[in-house]
Amino acid sequence: MPPVAELLAGDFTSWRRVADDPPADLAPWARAHLDELCAWADRGLAMLTGDTLCHVDVRADNLLIDATGGVTVVDWPWAARGPAWLDTAMLLLDVRLHGGHDTEALLRRLPLTAADPDAVTGLYAGLAGFFTDRARRPPPPGIRTLRAFQRAQSDALLSWLAERLGA
Numbered sequence: 001m002p003p004v005a006e007l008l009a010g011d012f013t014s015w016r017r018v019a020d021d022p023p024a025d026l027a028p029w030a031r032a033h034l035d036e037l038c039a040w041a042d043r044g045l046a047m048l049t050g051d052t053l054c055h056v057d058v059r060a061d062n063l064l065i066d067a068t069g070g071v072t073v074v075d076w077p078w079a080a081r082g083p084a085w086l087d088t089a090m091l092l093l094d095v096r097l098h099g100g101h102d103t104e105a106l107l108r109r110l111p112l113t114a115a116d117p118d119a120v121t122g123l124y125a126g127l128a129g130f131f132t133d134r135a136r137r138p139p140p141p142g143i144r145t146l147r148a149f150q151r152a153q154s155d156a157l158l159s160w161l162a163e164r165l166g167a
Contacts, residue, residue, distance in 0.1 A: 004056060004082030005048040012045040014129035023136045027155070029162045030132065036165070037125050044122015050083035058087040059094035085115040089123055097156040104163070121164050128157035 015038040022031060030037065055062070056078035064072045088110055096103045107120065131154035139147050 001053060001079055001081045003049070004054055004080040004086060005045050007056065007078060007080045008045060008048065008126065008130075011130040012041045012126035014133035015041050015125070017133050018129060023132075026132070027158050030128075030158050033165070037129060037161070040122050040125035040161075040165075041129050042122075044119060044124075044126045047116065047119035047122055048082050048086065050086075051081050052084040052086070054080050054082040054086045056080055056082070056086070056090070058091040060098070083115060083119070085112045085120070086123070088112040089115070089120050090127075093124070093127065093153065093157060096160055097153060103160065117164075121161070124157050124161055124164070128154055128161060131157065 015034060018026065018030075019034045019038065022034070055073055055076060057075065058073065062073060062075045064074055066072070089107070092103050092107055095101050095106065131150045135147050135151035135154055137147060139145075
């Protein structure tokens with residue numbers, strides 16, 4: 001398995017592309033903090049080290065729950081080696097997106113997310129840049145809803161980052 005930082009290296013430079021050509025509908029908070037978001041994404045990428053097998057795309061539609069409550073994680077094309085807390089932190093993005101829970105409280109409570117808070121913030125900054133950049137592209141053939149989904153993930157992450165960074 002490749003290191004997760006290697007897998008995400010190009011994606012985590014997305015804020016630079018956004019800064020070079022900001023979309024007209026870029027959230028005002030993100031527009032005002034582009035340099036800071038670039039720096040956080042760089043910092044986050046550097047902190048994505050570890051030897052745990054990571055799915056790197058854990059969200060509700062990649063989880064199958066059987067009749068006994070057992071969970072099977074499916075759809076592993078992005079598997080990589082990384083920090084033990086990565087998939088849990090990424091699943092919390094899905095929780096944040098769909099609402100109903102205090103994701104900061106969950107982040108503090110879950111044992112696998114006992115990571116450096118700066119690493120988690122950097123992860124979320126890198127992912128927010130990726131989703132912001134991708135959401136403005138035309139949809140790929142046959143997946144018309146992808147860009148709206150990426151935009152929703154971007155919006156969820158940007159509001160969370162604004163809270164985490166005290167803005």
